[in-house]
Amino acid sequence: MHGRLERTNDFVVKFANVNGSGSASANQLFAKAILRMGVPVSPRNIFPSNIQGLPTWYEVRVSEAGYLGARSGVDLMVAMNPETWSQDMASVEPGGYVLYDSTRARTHGLPTGCQALGVPLTALCSEAYSDARQRQLFKNTMYVGVLAQLLGIEFAVLETLVRDQFKRKAPLINANLDALSRGWAYAEAHLEGGIGLQIQRRDACGDRIFIDGNTAAALGAIYGGATFSAWYPITPSSSLAEAYMHYAERLRVDPDGQRKYVVVQAEDELAAIGMVVGAAWNGARAFTATSGPGISLMQEFLGLAYFAEIPAVIFDVQRGGPSTGMPTRTQQSDVLACAHAGHGDTRHPLLLPSDPRECFDFSALAFDLADRLQTPVFVLSDLDIGMNERLCDPLDWDDARTLDRGKVLDFDALDSGAAFGRYLDVDGDGIPYRTLPGTHPERGAFFTRGTTKDAYARYSEAGDDYVANMERLLRKYERALRWLPEPVLHECGASDAVIFFGSTAPAMHEALDMFADAGAALDALRVRSVPFHPKVGAFCESHRLVFVVEQNRDGQLRSLLIEQFDLDPKRLVSLCHYDGTPITARFIVNAISHQMDERKVVPLRKQVEP
Amino acid sequence: MTYIRKPKIQHPRLSRNALGLTRRDYEGAVSTLCAGCGHDSISAAIIEACYEMSLPAHRIAKLSGIGCSSKTPTYFLSRSHGFNSVHGRMPAVLTGAYMANRDLVYIGVSGDGDSASIGLGQFAHAMRRGVNMTYIVENNGVYGLTKGQFSATADYGAKNKRGVQNFDEAIDLATLAIQMGATFVARSFSGDKAQLVPLIQAAIHHRGAAFIDVVSPCVTFNNHRESTKGFDYVRAHNAAVNRPDLIPVREEVRVSYPEGATETVELHDGSLLQLTKCAADYNPRDRTRAINAIQERQRLNQVVTGLLYIDPDAPDLHDEMGTVSCPLNQLSDAELIPGRAQLEVINQAHR
Numbered sequence: 001m002h003g004r005l006e007r008t009n010d011f012v013v014k015f016a017n018v019n020g021s022g023s024a025s026a027n028q029l030f031a032k033a034i035l036r037m038g039v040p041v042s043p044r045n046i047f048p049s050n051i052q053g054l055p056t057w058y059e060v061r062v063s064e065a066g067y068l069g070a071r072s073g074v075d076l077m078v079a080m081n082p083e084t085w086s087q088d089m090a091s092v093e094p095g096g097y098v099l100y101d102s103t104r105a106r107t108h109g110l111p112t113g114c115q116a117l118g119v120p121l122t123a124l125c126s127e128a129y130s131d132a133r134q135r136q137l138f139k140n141t142m143y144v145g146v147l148a149q150l151l152g153i154e155f156a157v158l159e160t161l162v163r164d165q166f167k168r169k170a171p172l173i174n175a176n177l178d179a180l181s182r183g184w185a186y187a188e189a190h191l192e193g194g195i196g197l198q199i200q201r202r203d204a205c206g207d208r209i210f211i212d213g214n215t216a217a218a219l220g221a222i223y224g225g226a227t228f229s230a231w232y233p234i235t236p237s238s239s240l241a242e243a244y245m246h247y248a249e250r251l252r253v254d255p256d257g258q259r260k261y262v263v264v265q266a267e268d269e270l271a272a273i274g275m276v277v278g279a280a281w282n283g284a285r286a287f288t289a290t291s292g293p294g295i296s297l298m299q300e301f302l303g304l305a306y307f308a309e310i311p312a313v314i315f316d317v318q319r320g321g322p323s324t325g326m327p328t329r330t331q332q333s334d335v336l337a338c339a340h341a342g343h344g345d346t347r348h349p350l351l352l353p354s355d356p357r358e359c360f361d362f363s364a365l366a367f368d369l370a371d372r373l374q375t376p377v378f379v380l381s382d383l384d385i386g387m388n389e390r391l392c393d394p395l396d397w398d399d400a401r402t403l404d405r406g407k408v409l410d411f412d413a414l415d416s417g418a419a420f421g422r423y424l425d426v427d428g429d430g431i432p433y434r435t436l437p438g439t440h441p442e443r444g445a446f447f448t449r450g451t452t453k454d455a456y457a458r459y460s461e462a463g464d465d466y467v468a469n470m471e472r473l474l475r476k477y478e479r480a481l482r483w484l485p486e487p488v489l490h491e492c493g494a495s496d497a498v499i500f501f502g503s504t505a506p507a508m509h510e511a512l513d514m515f516a517d518a519g520a521a522l523d524a525l526r527v528r529s530v531p532f533h534p535k536v537g538a539f540c541e542s543h544r545l546v547f548v549v550e551q552n553r554d555g556q557l558r559s560l561l562i563e564q565f566d567l568d569p570k571r572l573v574s575l576c577h578y579d580g581t582p583i584t585a586r587f588i589v590n591a592i593s594h595q596m597d598e599r600k601v602v603p604l605r606k607q608v609e610p
Numbered sequence: 611m612t613y614i615r616k617p618k619i620q621h622p623r624l625s626r627n628a629l630g631l632t633r634r635d636y637e638g639a640v641s642t643l644c645a646g647c648g649h650d651s652i653s654a655a656i657i658e659a660c661y662e663m664s665l666p667a668h669r670i671a672k673l674s675g676i677g678c679s680s681k682t683p684t685y686f687l688s689r690s691h692g693f694n695s696v697h698g699r700m701p702a703v704l705t706g707a708y709m710a711n712r713d714l715v716y717i718g719v720s721g722d723g724d725s726a727s728i729g730l731g732q733f734a735h736a737m738r739r740g741v742n743m744t745y746i747v748e749n750n751g752v753y754g755l756t757k758g759q760f761s762a763t764a765d766y767g768a769k770n771k772r773g774v775q776n777f778d779e780a781i782d783l784a785t786l787a788i789q790m791g792a793t794f795v796a797r798s799f800s801g802d803k804a805q806l807v808p809l810i811q812a813a814i815h816h817r818g819a820a821f822i823d824v825v826s827p828c829v830t831f832n833n834h835r836e837s838t839k840g841f842d843y844v845r846a847h848n849a850a851v852n853r854p855d856l857i858p859v860r861e862e863v864r865v866s867y868p869e870g871a872t873e874t875v876e877l878h879d880g881s882l883l884q885l886t887k888c889a890a891d892y893n894p895r896d897r898t899r900a901i902n903a904i905q906e907r908q909r910l911n912q913v914v915t916g917l918l919y920i921d922p923d924a925p926d927l928h929d930e931m932g933t934v935s936c937p938l939n940q941l942s943d944a945e946l947i948p949g950r951a952q953l954e955v956i957n958q959a960h961r
Contacts, residue, residue, distance in 0.1 A: 035961075209960040219956065225946040227938040228709050230702075247956075251948040258934040260941055262709045266702070267735040274695070274702025274732070275709065281693060282671070283939035284710030300696050308693075394957040397950045403943050436939065437671045437691035437707070438714050445668060447684055447692040459639075459684065 004115050005095040006196035009039045009064035009204075011075040013147070013197075016088045017140075018081050020052030026140035027058040028389075029161055030147060034062055035210055035391070036157045038202040042068035042506070044388050044582060049235070049327045055084045064204050068391060069507030070384075070582040076197055078143055082107075089114075097195050099143065117191055119146050124182060138179040145183025150191060151199045155184060209356075209394045213385035214289075216356035217315055218243035219395060220363025221287055222251055222261075225403040226313070228286040230264045230275035232294065235327045236383035237317035240289040241265075269294035273301040273312070280305075280312045281448065283408070283436040285367045287313035292334045293323040295341065302376055303342020306473075307450045309423075309432070311370035311406070314338075315363070315379045317386040320580050329580025330383035332502055333552035338378045339530055339560055344451075345470065349480045350378045350530040354505035355385060357392040358528075362485070364397075371406035373480055374434060382551070384503040384582045407433045414440040422446040422457040423469060430475030477531060484529035487536050492516070497523035497543040498592070499536070499572075501557060503582065504549055510585035515592075522547075522592070530560055537565040540572065545599070547592055549575045551583055628664035636661045641685040648800035648826030648841075649679055649748045653686045655803055656717065656746075659810040660687065663858065670715040671707055675700040675729060678755055679721035679748035679826075687717075698729025701736030701745070705927075708741050711937035712928045715814055716743040723753045726762035726781045733783070737790035737819050742926045744813040745792075745821045747783055748800070750828035751839035758831035769836035784918055785904055787821040788897060793924040794820035795900075796854075797915045799844050800827065805915060808854040808883075812917070815856065815877045818926045825913060849912035851892040851903070852885040877922050885917055894920050 005011070013030075017023035024045075031043040042061045048054040061071050076097045079088050085108045092098060094113045100106065102118030110116050121142055125135040148158055158180055166172040218240050221229070231241040241263065248261040266272035272288045279286035290298070295316055305312050318334045320326030340346055349369060351362040362379050370377040407427075409420060414435065420443065423432050432455075435444035446457035451469060454460040490512065500508045505526060515522050525539045540546050540561065548558040555574035562569055575591045577583040624632040636657040641650050660667065667689035674680035676697035683692045695703045704718045725733045725747050736745065751764040760768075763783065764776045787795045794816040798806040806824065813820035825844050827833045833840040852873070859880040873894075875883040885894070892903055900919045907914045934941070 207961075209957050211960045219953070223947055223953070225943065227941060227946065228706065230706065251952060252946075254934060257932060259932050260934050260938070260945055262928075262931055262933055262938065264705065264709065264739075267731055270699060271702040271705075271732055271735065274699045275706035277695070278673070278693075278703035278706025278708075279710040279938075280706070281703070282707040282710035282714075286706065286710070301699065304696055395953050397947070397953050399950045401947075403946070435691070436711075438669050438711065441666055441668045442689060445689050445691050447694065449694040 003095055004196045005075055005093065005097070007075065008198045008200055009062060009202065011062050011197045012071055012073060013060045013062070013076045013078065014074040014088070014091070015058040015078040016081045016084050017056050017058065018083075019048060019050050019054045019056040021140070022137040023056070023058070023080070023140045025165070026144050027060075029158065029165070030144045031060050031389070032161055032210065033148065033153050033157050034060070034199055035205055036161065037153060037199050038205055039064055039199055040066045040068065040204055040391050042390060044070060044384070046581070047328050055081050062199070064202055066204065067506065067510040067585070069510050070584050072584050072586050076195070078147070080143070097197065099146065101139075115195065117150070117195070119143065119183070119186055119191075124186065128178075128182060134175075138175070141176050141179035142183035145180035146187040146191075148180070149184045149187035150195050151197055153199050154201075155180070205391060207394055208391045210389050210391055211356045212239070212387055212389045213353065213356045213359040213381050214240035214317060214387060215243040216395065217359040217363040217379065217381065217386075219247055220360040221313070221367070222247055223360075223397055224285065224364035224367035226285040226287050226367060227261050228276070228279040228284045229288065230266045230272040230286070231289050232266050232269045232272045234269075234291045234294055236319055236387045237289040237291045237294075237315060239387060240315055240317060269297040270301065273298040273314070276312045277301055277305050277310050280310050280370070285313075285371070285403075287315060289315040289317065291317050291319050291327075292321045292325075292337070295334055295337050296322075299341055299343070302348070303344060303346055304450055305376045306342055306346045306348065307344070308448050309374040309434070310376070311374050312376040313366045313370050313379065314376055315381070318380060318382040326580045328383070330503065330582055331551050331578055331580065332380070332382055332504075333556065333578065334380065335552065335556035336559060338380060341376075347477045347531070348376055348378055349373065349477070349484060350380055351485070352501045352528050352530070353379065353381050353385065354502055354526065355392040356390050357395065359385065360395045365485070368404045369480065369483055372404055372431070372483065373476060374406060374431065375476070380502065382503050407431055409433050409435050409439070409444060411440050414443040420444055421455045423453065423472070424455040425472050425475070429479050430472045430477075431479060481531060481533060484531070484533065486533050487528055487539070488526040489535070489539070490524040492521045492523060494521050494523045495543060496545040496547070497525065497539065498547045498549055499525050499527060499539070499557070499561070500549040501527040504551060507583045507585045507588060508549065511588035511592075514585060514589050527557065532561065532564050536561070537567075540565060540567055545573055546571055547573045547575050547595065549577075549583070549588060551577050553578045627661055629666060631661070631664070633657060633661045635689070636667060636687055638683070638685040638688045641682070643678060643681065644830045646829040647678070648750065648828070649682050650685070651800040651803065652746065652748055652806070652824055652826055653682050655806045655810055657686050658803070659807050659814065662807070663811055663814065665715065665814070669713070670717060672717045672719065673700050673704045673707065674719040675721070675724035677721040677724045677753070679719055680724055682748070683719050698724050698727070699732055700724065701729065701732040704743055705736060705739065705741050708743060708927070710939045712742070712933065713937050716741075717814075718743055718745040720745070720747050721761075722747060722749045722751060722763040722783070723761040726783055730762070730781065734786065734790045737787045737792040737821065740791070740793070740818050740924065740927045740930060742817050742928070743819060744810065745819065746810070747821070747823050748826040749783070749823055749839070750826050750832050751837070752828050752832040754828050754831060765838040768838045771831060771834050782904070782908065784821070784823045785901055788901055788919045791819070792821045792919070793818040793921040795919040796821070796917045797823045797825070797913070799825050799848055799913070799915055801841060801845065802848070802915070805850065805853060808856045809917065811856040812854060812877065812883045815879055815881045816920070816922065817878045818921075818924050844913050847911055847913045849889075849907055849914050851889045851914060851916040851918065852887050852894065854917050855884045855886070857882040857884060875920055875922055883917070883920075888916065894918060
């Protein structure tokens with residue numbers, strides 16, 4: 001028999017709800033209230049590909065230490081979905097708590113060692129409200145009131161949040177406050193003895209903000225000067241295009257109502273990328289937001305854009321594959337598809353943000369990179385970063401920063417008689433000069449096509465022209481290293497190391513602390529872009545074993561490392577987490593420990609064999 | 611292909627347009643299509659139309675997909691930027707280009723394989739959106755570059771050169787364009803320059819999606835006796851509903867037509883499109899009746915040509931979207947970047 005869990009500012013609360021029951025805003029209120037208490041939280045939506053009726057969960061990790069990765073196990077389960085009761089109970093930690101609706105007698109048992117917290121939510125709501133929808137919605141608000149009382153969240157914090165949230169819908173303020181109070185009062189009167197999980201006010205959030213990656217990336221596109229977006233709705237990227245529209249409507253509309261941006265919802269992803277290519281060819285900063293299936297459909301255009309040297313920005317918010325794969329589950333499984341999108345020999349720069357702040361920074365950077373390099377640039381986030389709010393550094397912008405449009409010859413340059421060959425490597429960096437339609441009456445026009453051309457964009461099927469062009473494209477790709485974000489190194493002189501990227505970061509930071517605490521510290525490197533910086537190769541060479549941790553089956557980043565640096569594959573040990581749930585520190589620690597143990601055993605066995 | 615070398619020196623007495631340019635200034639590289647190809651006549655018509663309109667060629671963007679027709683933008687308007695894009699996807703590229711700069715003239719050139727087969731979806735959606743463009747399909751019913759397979763506009767029952775019959779229904783792009791919301795729809799014949807040139811001019815003047823289906827015989831693969839897209843067949847079955855004549859805004863109406871035999875359409879820029887009626891009952895402003903009339907005539911094996919449908923007052927995509935008048939590709943940093951202070955407001959809302 002376990003004693004009840006006693007923890008302060010370090011636990012996991014999970015809400016088991018039914019999709020479409022209106023729980024999302026109540027659950028978000030709960031997470032935000034803890035943040036306002038100065039304690040970091042990291043919530044995750046775990047939801048099905050469904051609008052109404054299927055189970056959905058919201059998992060809130062509370063961590064004063066600031067660990068924002070997913071943790072397995074649940075300390076307090078808010079079990080509002082009878083359908084998933086058994087499954088939910090199985091995940092409750094020994095000594096944990098279960099809050100449930102006690103209006104009707106429970107038909108299923110509680111796990112042993114758990115403390116049950118029955119609140120007759122349905123009965124309380126029926127008593128308080130006559131409208132059916134209100135009875136449903138305020139059930140959620142009410143359990144937030146219960147939790148706040150039990151955990152020690154200040155009511156005034158909830159009140160401020162509710163007042164902010166319903167600023168423009170005043171009648172809802174009192175209704176929500178009433179529901180919160182009813183829950184609070186019930187807990188106070190009936191759940192004597194409280195629970196061992198507590199929130200205590202701290203100042204551990206600093207000036208950090210709580211935002212999802214898709215919103216941050218959309219803001220990056222606005223600050224990066226994007227004026228055109230074409231997209232086709234697809235989970236988990238739709239909210240990026242929608243956030244762009246939302247903020248552009250606020251930040252990019254003249255006083256007289258004229259819009260300095262255009263968004264076209266295309267008929268499919270082929271059209272979306274086609275429009276982006278057309279707009280970028282014509283000199284507007286343009287992007288599309290999509291996910292894996294969209295990347296598949298865009299392959300032909302992405303290849304053309306590479307060879308025709310069109311700047312374009314592609315946000316790929318990754319999910320499980322394929323089209324009928326796991327649209328609402330997270331993965332990092334489009335790395336290879338993006339790095340070599342198109343047919344023929346192609347190489348594309350990839351930016352790999354690990355949190356919303358980097359989504360913003362890399363998004364704005366992507367537009368400069370695309371214009372400088374005249375090539376498609378990919379920003380690869382995933383569902384875990386894109387669709388969940390995450391605590392991160394505030395977004396920042398240097399007002400002295402200008403948009404770098406790259407090598408574009410304007411009227412004056414053309415008029416002064418500058419020699420123009422669209423694919424001519426004038427500066428020796430592989431990056432040619434381009435012109436935009438409509439610039440000069442007599443100079444600078446050229447015909448854009450794939451590879452059947454010479455340096456002056458004249459039609460040519462000559463092998464020499466083809467090879468010269470392909471070699472120049474390689475020089476250009478290497479040039480990208482000057483501007484791509486460098487890797488982030490955590491070195492402590494260990495002989496073994498890990499390489500990781502993107503949404504693995506928070507779980508990895510926690511895992512590295514766990515290794516350090518156990519006296520088995522590892523060196524670590526977070527990759528932030530492809531092609532890889534030379535430091536990444538040097539890091540691989542300077543360690544005995546390098547574990548490459550990623551969220552796909554085939555170790556796609558590892559393949560790219562081997563490809564770029566011609567490394568001995570045996571040095572790079574692939575550790576892959578790809579069940580669609582976000583990777584955890586526990587998984588990483590177990591996987592690496594297991595590999596370490598195995599490797600110590602193998603040489604011994606070899607000795608006894610003849 | 612044609613092996614004519616184009617001399618660089620122009621005859622001093624070549625006539626010049628309002629910009630002081632000759633027809634030669636609107637030409638492109640030497641065509642590599644088969645000698646006698648209908649597509650070359652269409653290129654010539656585009657050159658003629660732009661020359662006569664005194665359009666500055668650098669303010670025109672010419673875009674195409676893949677196929678024989680899509681190769682042609684190299685053969686006209688060498689001072690215009692061109693983009694030979696992806697098979698069936700020219701409409702998307704053109705749409706994006708138009709979104710980036712609303713001030714240029716966009717000419718999309720496609721073929722029947724490009725628009726009716728692989729690109730039917732993009733074709734239909736581009737017509738729906740009101741993109742301001744002149745979309746020309748050079749329609750010969752076959753795939754030329756891959757040597758004579760039927761395309762989706764080949765008529766039911768038509769036979770190819772080897773005697774193989776087509777048993778798929780033909781897609782009529784003109785009817786489809788009207789249904790999908792194009793606001794200027796015409797059909798012409800590559801061998802009828804007198805009709806084609808003014809139609810192209812009117813299409814360029816028109817604001818919105820203008821589509822011209824030009825029957826353009828493939829002399830190599832689809833000009834035999836059983837073909838329904840050959841020169842002889844089209845000449846024998848051509849049923850023009852009207853004959854267009856474009857009167858630019860700055861010119862007076864010089865020609866007077868007998869009462870009732872002409873119809874004048876005022877285009878949004880003030881130029882006039884004068885239509886001499888060849889079929890008294892045909893009304894190109896009535897969408898539903900136009901579709902019916904086309905269908906009825908086609909049932910009689912007529913190739914219906916002329917201006918089939920027009921709505922000269924329809925808004926274009928930028929109007930609908932409320933885009934700024936300055937082209938998006940010319941907005942300055944100050945107009946695009948909201949600045950640090952705004953970002954701090956956003957940060958504060960996320961705490």
